[in-house]
Amino acid sequence: MRRAARIDRLGVLLTVAGAAALAFLPFVVFKHNRILPGDPLGLFAALPAPAAYACVATLILAVVTALGVGHAKTRFIVALVGIAVVAFAIAMAGTALTPPGNRVVRVAPGAGGWLLLATLVLMATDALTRLRPRPLTRVLLLVLCAVAAGFALGHGVFDQLSIMREYAVNAGRFARELHVHLWLALGSLGAALIIALPLGILCHRVPRLRAGTLGALNMIQTIPSIALFGILMAPLAALAAAVPLAAQLGIRGIGAAPAVIALFLYSLLPIVANTVVGLKRVSSAAVEAARGMGMTPGQVLARIELPLALPVILSGVRIVLVQNIGMVTIAALIGAGGLGAFVFQGIGQTAIDLVLLGAIPTVAMAFAASVLLDALVETLDRIPP
Amino acid sequence: MIRIENLSKQYGATTVVDAVSMEVERNTITVIVGTSGSGKSTLLRMINRLVEPSSGRVLIDGKDTRSEPAHLLRRRIGYAIQGHGLFPHRTVAQNIATVPHLLGWSELRIGARVAELLRAFQLDPAEYAGKYPHQLSGGQQQRVGVARALAAEPSVLLMDEPFGALDPIIRSKAQDDLLDIQRRFGTTIVLVTHDIDEAFRLGQRVAVMSQGRVLQYDRPAALLTRPADSLVARMTGLADRALRLLSLTTAGQIATPGSAGGPTIAASASLRDALSEILWHGAESAQVVDERGAPRGSLTVAAILAHGRPE
Numbered sequence: 001m002r003r004a005a006r007i008d009r010l011g012v013l014l015t016v017a018g019a020a021a022l023a024f025l026p027f028v029v030f031k032h033n034r035i036l037p038g039d040p041l042g043l044f045a046a047l048p049a050p051a052a053y054a055c056v057a058t059l060i061l062a063v064v065t066a067l068g069v070g071h072a073k074t075r076f077i078v079a080l081v082g083i084a085v086v087a088f089a090i091a092m093a094g095t096a097l098t099p100p101g102n103r104v105v106r107v108a109p110g111a112g113g114w115l116l117l118a119t120l121v122l123m124a125t126d127a128l129t130r131l132r133p134r135p136l137t138r139v140l141l142l143v144l145c146a147v148a149a150g151f152a153l154g155h156g157v158f159d160q161l162s163i164m165r166e167y168a169v170n171a172g173r174f175a176r177e178l179h180v181h182l183w184l185a186l187g188s189l190g191a192a193l194i195i196a197l198p199l200g201i202l203c204h205r206v207p208r209l210r211a212g213t214l215g216a217l218n219m220i221q222t223i224p225s226i227a228l229f230g231i232l233m234a235p236l237a238a239l240a241a242a243v244p245l246a247a248q249l250g251i252r253g254i255g256a257a258p259a260v261i262a263l264f265l266y267s268l269l270p271i272v273a274n275t276v277v278g279l280k281r282v283s284s285a286a287v288e289a290a291r292g293m294g295m296t297p298g299q300v301l302a303r304i305e306l307p308l309a310l311p312v313i314l315s316g317v318r319i320v321l322v323q324n325i326g327m328v329t330i331a332a333l334i335g336a337g338g339l340g341a342f343v344f345q346g347i348g349q350t351a352i353d354l355v356l357l358g359a360i361p362t363v364a365m366a367f368a369a370s371v372l373l374d375a376l377v378e379t380l381d382r383i384p385p
Numbered sequence: 386m387i388r389i390e391n392l393s394k395q396y397g398a399t400t401v402v403d404a405v406s407m408e409v410e411r412n413t414i415t416v417i418v419g420t421s422g423s424g425k426s427t428l429l430r431m432i433n434r435l436v437e438p439s440s441g442r443v444l445i446d447g448k449d450t451r452s453e454p455a456h457l458l459r460r461r462i463g464y465a466i467q468g469h470g471l472f473p474h475r476t477v478a479q480n481i482a483t484v485p486h487l488l489g490w491s492e493l494r495i496g497a498r499v500a501e502l503l504r505a506f507q508l509d510p511a512e513y514a515g516k517y518p519h520q521l522s523g524g525q526q527q528r529v530g531v532a533r534a535l536a537a538e539p540s541v542l543l544m545d546e547p548f549g550a551l552d553p554i555i556r557s558k559a560q561d562d563l564l565d566i567q568r569r570f571g572t573t574i575v576l577v578t579h580d581i582d583e584a585f586r587l588g589q590r591v592a593v594m595s596q597g598r599v600l601q602y603d604r605p606a607a608l609l610t611r612p613a614d615s616l617v618a619r620m621t622g623l624a625d626r627a628l629r630l631l632s633l634t635t636a637g638q639i640a641t642p643g644s645a646g647g648p649t650i651a652a653s654a655s656l657r658d659a660l661s662e663i664l665w666h667g668a669e670s671a672q673v674v675d676e677r678g679a680p681r682g683s684l685t686v687a688a689i690l691a692h693g694r695p696e
Contacts (some may be wrong), residue, residue: 169623201497253655283470283473285467285468285469285470286470286471286472286473288435288470289464289466289469289470289471289472289530289533290470290472290483291435291459291532292433292435292459292464292466292470292543293460293464293483293484293533294457294458294459294460294461294484294485294487294488295456295457295483299487304472307474308472308473308474313525
């Protein structure tokens with residue numbers, strides 16, 4: 001078999017970016033305390049020589065693979081190994097640079113370290129796109145990554161890095177805010193489902209209702225989230241002042257109530273619109289046959305229309321879930337809590353590590369939700385309508 | 386027996402079906418034929434109340450169709466439509482089991498019925514029961530659609546352009562299958578089509594509809610020899626009505642004992658096909674044989690031609 005020696009174009013780009021990151025940007029940043037600007041350190045300055053060489057060797061292997069040797073599967077595995085090695089090297093730099101017992105100095109990944117991780121993640125994503133793994137495989141890969149990350153965190157691999165220092169200080173609060181974060185994201189989604197599904201079905205049945213409803217929901221979607229929080233503040237505060245029961249239920253101008261209501265409002269459009277589209281694509285012959293064979297309207301809806309529309313409805317749910325997990329962060333501004341509290345506190349203190357403590361778990365959760373629901377949608381959508 | 390009395394349907398000021406009365410005999414195939422917009426589908430859909438009549442009534446075996454809820458009525462009446470309307474998320478077996486499930490049959494009885502129907506439609510249950518509709522050919526989908534309509538052993542089967550989406554060869558096979566199935570299960574079938582050839586081939590009685598009215602409801606031969614008006618004559622085909630008439634009689638029906646020269650023709654072939662075969666061979670007569678090849682007599686051109694004109 002003849003095979004033209006072709007060099008992968010994305011591989012070239014990734015190689016250039018990775019090499020530049022290694023040569024010109026700091027691998028880690030060493031700070032004498034939490035607030036002070038730090039000293040940039042290269043790979044060889046940050047790590048003992050053998051570890052640095054091992055890291056470089058792995059990166060060379062990644063470059064060779066990325067430039068065109070090997071199957072997509074090989075690339076994927078090499079990229080994963082690369083991510084693990086770079087992450088471990090950063091963690092190791094933390095341990096190596098921190099004097100024993102010192103709780104004041106901070107070691108954080110530098111721009112170069114982040115960029116290296118980003119290029120490797122891109123390489124892995126690209127390989128994964130070419131592999132087109134089945135939904136179950138994708139979920140298993142996600143679980144595998146989560147287990148590996150959990151294992152490393154549980155064994156204190158990253159404990160000397162500044163983000164984990166921030167975590168150690170805030171551990172109790174972190175669990176609480178994570179809980180609040182999930183509750184706000186999932187609670188508003190649940191409430192939206194209860195309203196949006198029937199509303200979507202109604203819009204499908206009554207075409208005259210459709211344009212107006214979708215238009216109104218579309219308009220809500222265009223209001224910036226901070227503005228919507230602000231708009232809700234006054235009426236909710238008035239409500240709490242006028243109705244003692246509302247106040248007892250925790251409804252106030254700030255806090256969880258306006259956050260949940262705003263997220264709920266943003267959730268309506270994707271679910272209503274996808275329900276309408278999903279029901280519309282159900283074959284009219286199938287619905288006609290179902291009626292003609294003696295199904296009641298409820299049976300037609302439950303046994304034929306909803307199951308066939310489910311993949312499209314679920315992709316609406318996916319949009320909402322990912323959107324909500326991200327948007328809850330902003331709700332911290334009005335005192336609703338959630339991981340956004342760390343982000344805004346970190347911004348206030350110019351403590352970037354605290355920002356990351358709020359941001360990284362948020363991104364990870366949104367990513368996981370997206371992978372899980374995508375896999376579910378694809379599994380259900382195997383059967384063409 | 387289905388008795389349609391003075392049935393009308395109006396949408397606003399438009400009358401779609403206009404005071405139609407007709408009787409459908411038990412254990413026969415009755416075809417309603419008409420151009421699009423003639424109201425034939427609406428008439429059919431008023432029998433199982435997918436469309437509620439504006440006035441008039443329908444009696445099935447003497448019982449008014451409005452004496453029970455519409456969905457219960459429909460479970461007793463088979464219904465097959467153009468483009469089959471199979472449920473894409475359900476297997477062939479689940480599709481066929483739809484009405485038996487609604488009626489609460491036992492799983493055992495449903496399984497046996499599904500297998501029986503699949504075999505009756507020449508689909509091996511072991512191979513096809515677990516398949517999804519999109520894994521079948523168009524002809525197979527159509528057969529499953531009819532099998533599903535017959536699943537709960539309805540005494541009446543309504544079919545709305547059931548073969549409309551099939552190509553000519555598969556369509557012809559589907560029509561033969563329907564005739565077989567009707568003989569086998571004895572179902573009373575009312576079928577709607579715009580195709581006059583299909584109407585003549587399948588229908589023991591044919592109703593010709595135009596603008597909401599039944600112009601004539603009669604045996605196919607009578608439609609050709611005694612059309613009620615010029616519109617019926619035009620719709621049933623003025624130019625080739627003699628040939629159409631020949632196609633309504635089979636060779637076996639007029640074969641006379643004895644042997645003559647010429648090609649060999651199956652007893653089930655129509656006189657139209659027999660004539661064509663004789664012309665093709667430059668002969669004056671033909672031998673008629675039954676399906677096992679045993680001689681059934683002979684047939685002359687003169688005898689055939691005598692059947693191509695009104696008595």
